Amino acid sequence: MANITLFSQIISNLDRSVFNKLVKEHGSDKHQKGYNSWTHLVAMLFCQFAKSQSLRDISNGLRSATGNLNHLGVQSAPSKSSISYQNKHRGWELFRDLYYALLQRLGQQAGFKQVKFKIKSKIFLLDSTTISLCLSVFDWAKYKTAKGAVKMHTLLDYDGNLPAYVNITDGKTADNKGAYDIPLVRGSVIVADRFYNDFHLLNVWDSNSVYFVVRHKENLRFDTVKELELPQNRHPHLLKDEIISLSAQTSKAKYKGKLRRISIWSDEHQCAVEVITNNLKWCANTISELYKSRWQVEIFFREIKQLLHIKSFIGTSPNAVWVQIWTALITILVLKALRAMAKHDWHLSNLMAFIRLNLFVKIDLQLWLDRPFEPPPKPHPQYIQGILFKN
Template identity: 70%
Template sequence: MSNITLFSQIIKKIDRSIFKKLVNEKQTDKGCKGFDSWTHLVSMLFCHFAKSTSVRDISNGLRSATGNLNHLGISKAPSKSSISYQNKRRDSDLFKELYYSLLKSLGQQASLKRVKLKIKVPVYLLDATVISLCLSMFDWAKFRTQKGAVKIHTLLDYDGKLPVYVNITEGSVADNKGAYNIPLEKGSVIVADRYYNDFPMLNVWDSKEVFFVIRHKENLSYKSIKERELPENTAQHILKDEEIELANPISKNKYPGKIRRVVVWDEDNEQTIELITNNFKWAAQTIGDLYKSRWEIEVFFRDIKQLLHIKTFIGTSKNAVMIQIWTALITILLLKVMKAVAKYRWHLSNLVAFIRLNIFVKIELQKWLDRPFEEHKKPPKNKSQGVLFPEYL
C-alpha cells in the first residue's frame, strides 16, 4: 500500500525542474500571491482527471484532500477567485510549452510498435476539430453570425497518437489556413482530408521533400498523363492509379509538378475515395492504407472531448480557454503514458473512469495499473484449528 494518493503519483510524472525552468523563462510567478504556477497546473489537471465542472468543484475537491496536498507540492487548496483570476491573467503559453517539453521526455513511452503500415518513415495525421461556444459569453471566438467556437488544428503522430503540433484559433479560421505553420520533417508523410486541397501549401510541402496523401475534391480539374499498372491478384480495391497534372491554369501555376492519383473502393462505407500524393514509389495499396489510418485522429478528437473537461469551460476569457485546452492535452499525454506502461490492457475510457473513482485513494500506481482488480487469496488447504493443550490428548 502506498503512502501517497494516486493523483499525487500521477503528478510526480511531471519533471518539476522542467516546469520551474519554464516558469522562470515566462516569469509567470511574478507578483503572484500564494497561487503560484505549480498550484495552478495541479488545479487544472485535477479539473480534467476529476472532470470538475466549475472553479467551485476544483476548489472544494482539492480542499477535501486535506493532509495529502503536500504530496502534490501545494500548501493549501486554492480559492475559487484565485483560480478564476489566474486563468484570466497567467500566460497560457506556459502550459503550451510544458506540453511540448513533456512530449519530448514522456512521448516515447506512449509510442507503439507500428503494425498496419509497412513504411518506416514518420507518419502524421492532419485535421481540425471545432468546439462550440456561446458567442454572447465568448465574444472573442468568432465563428458564424450567432455562434462562437474555437478550432483545434492538430498534427497527430501516428505511432504515439499524440499531437506534435497544435494551433488553437477562432472557429472561423479555415482548416488549411490553420495548417500553414505546421512543422515539416523531411521524408515524412502527412495524411489529410479534402479540406487541405491547398495547392500553394502542397507545393511548399513538396519542395521541402515532405510526402502528402490528401483526399481531393470532386471538382478537381486535371489531365491524365500516364496510367499505372494495377495489381492483378492483390489489392482488388484499388480502382485506378495514374499520374496527372492540373488542368486549371491558376491551380497549375500554384502546383506545376506532376501528381499521382489513386482511386480506392471503401467497402465499409460503399464509396470511392479519390486520393492525390506526390509519392510515386509506394504501392497503391500503401497509399490507400495511409489514408485509412487518418481515422486515428478522429478517435483522438473523440477521446479529448468525451473523456476530459473540454466541451465546456470554467472561464470565458481567451486565455482561460487556452489554459484549459493545453492542460487537457497534458492530461491525455499522462493517460497514454500510463496506458502504455501498464500490463493490464486498459481501454482509455476505463482508465479515466477508474482514476476518477480512486483519485485520492492511496494505492501504488504501477501495481494498480498492472492489476486493477486484486485477486482474493485462497485459504490454505487442510488448515485446522490448533489444540491448546496437546499433552492431555
Template identity: 45%
Template sequence: MHTVLDYDGCLPVFTAITEGSVHEINVAKKLSFPLGSVIVMDRGYVDYKWLCVLDSNRCFFVTRAKTNMAYRIVEDNTEKSAGNTFILADRLITLTAWKASAEYSGEMRMVVYLDNTTGQEYTFIKNNLHWKAQTVADIYKERWHIEVFYKHVKQHLKIKSFVGTSENAVKIQLWTALIAVLLLKFLQQKAGYRWYLSNLVTFIRLNLFVKIGLINWLNNPFYDQKQIIEIGQLKLFDG
C-alpha cells in the same frame, strides 16, 4: 484546435488554439516537417501552393482530391493493380486549371479506391510515385487516429461544454485536457495491464482518493479490495 499527431504513439506534437474563423490551412502553412515525413490530411488542407512546398521540402503527402479538381492524365497504371478489385484507378496526372497548375506544376499520382464496407469511392492524391495503390489507401485510413484522439478529448475529458466562456477560460480548459491526455496515454503505455483508454479514465476517476501505489495498481488493477480495507482499518485505530 489545430493538431498534428505523431503516428508513433498517436500523440500531439503540435497544437494551436485559434478562433473558429481561422482556416486550418493558415495554421498548416506555418509548420515545418522533418525530411521524409508523410503528412496525411483531409480535403480541407488541399492548397496546391502548400502541397508544392511540402514536395520541395522532400516530404510526402496523402490527401483526398477536391471534387472539382481539373487534371490531365499523363499515364494510366490501373492495370498494375488488376488483382485488387478495390483499386478503380491509378494514374499519373498534372493539374490543368490555370491557378492550380501555376501553384503545383509537377506530376502527382491519383488513386481511386472503393471502400468494400461502405461502397463509397475515395479519390486520393499524393506526390510519392512509387508506393502501391493499396498502400495509399491504407495510409489514408490511418488518418482516423486523429478523429479518435478528438473523441477521447471531448468524451472522456468533458470538453463538450465549457466551465467558462471567456477566451482565457476556454483555452485553459483545452490545454488542461491536452495535458491530461498526454499523462493518461503515458500511463496506458507504461502499464503492464492492457487498458482501454476509456476504462483507464473511469477507474482513475473512481480511485482518485484511494491510497495505493499508482504503478502497482496500473499493472494489477484487480487487487484484493478486502485486504486493502482491513489494512486501512487497522491503521485507523492505531494509537
C-alpha cells in the same frame, strides 16, 4: 500499500525541474499573489481528472485532500477567485510548452510505437475539430451569427496518436489556413482530408521534402500522363492508379509538378475515394492504407471530447480557454503514458473512469495499473477481529 494518493503518484510523472525551467523562461510566477504556477497546473489537472464542472468544484475538491496536498507540492488549496484570476492572467504558453516537453520524454515509451507500415517515413495525420462556445458568454469567439467556437488544428503523430503540433484559432479560420504554421519534418508524410487540398499549401510541403496523401476535391481538373498497372488478383479495392498533371491554370501556377492519383473503393461509404500524393514510388495499397489511417485523428478528437473537460469551460477569457485545452492535452498524454506502462489491457475510457473514482485512494500506482481487479491481500492473522459471541 502506498503512503501517497494515486493522484500524487500520477503528478510525480511530471518532471518538476523541466516545469520550473519553463516557469523561469516565461516569468509565470511574477505577481502570482500566493498562487504559483505549479499549484495552477495541479488545479487544472485535477479539473481534468475529476471532470470538475466549476471553480468551486476544483477548490473544494483539492481542499478535501487536506494533508495529502503536500505530496502534490501544493501548500494549500486555491480559492475559486485565485483560480479564476490566474486562468485569465497567467499565459497559456507555459502549458503549451510543458505539453511539448512532456511529449519528448513520455512520448518515447515503447508502448506508443505502432508497427503497420514498412515505409521509413514518419507519419502525421492532419485535421481540425471545432469546439462550440456560447456566443453571449464568449463574445470574442465569433463563428456564426448566433454561435461561437474555437478550432483546434491538430497534427497527430501516428505513433501513439498524440498531437505533435496544435494550433488553436477562432472558429472562422479555414482548415488549410490553420495548417500553414505546422512544423515540417523532412522525409515525413502528412495524411489529410480534402479540406487541405490547397495547391499552394501542397507546394510548400513538397518544397520542404514532405510527402502528402490528400483526398482531392470532386472538381479537380487534370490530364492523365500515364496510367499505372494495378496489382493482379490482390487489393480489389484499388480502382485506378495514374500519374497526372494539373490542367487548370490557377492550380498549375500554384503546383507545377506531377502528382499521383489513386482511386479507392470504400465499403463503409459505398463510394470511390480519390486521393493525390507526390510520392510516385510507394505501392498503391500503401497509399490507400495511409489514407485509411487518417481515421485515427477522428478517434483522438472523440477521446478528448468524451473523456476530458473541454466541451464546457470554467473561464470565459481566451487565455482561460487556451489554458484548459492545453491542460486537457497534458492529461491525455499522461493517460496514454500510464496505459503504456500497464500490463493490463486498459481501454482509455475505463482507465480515466477508474482514476476519477480513486484519485485520493492510497494504492501503489504500478500495481494498480497492472492488476486493477485483484482483491486486496488478506490481513495478517493478528489483525483479524475475534469472534465476540458464540452459540
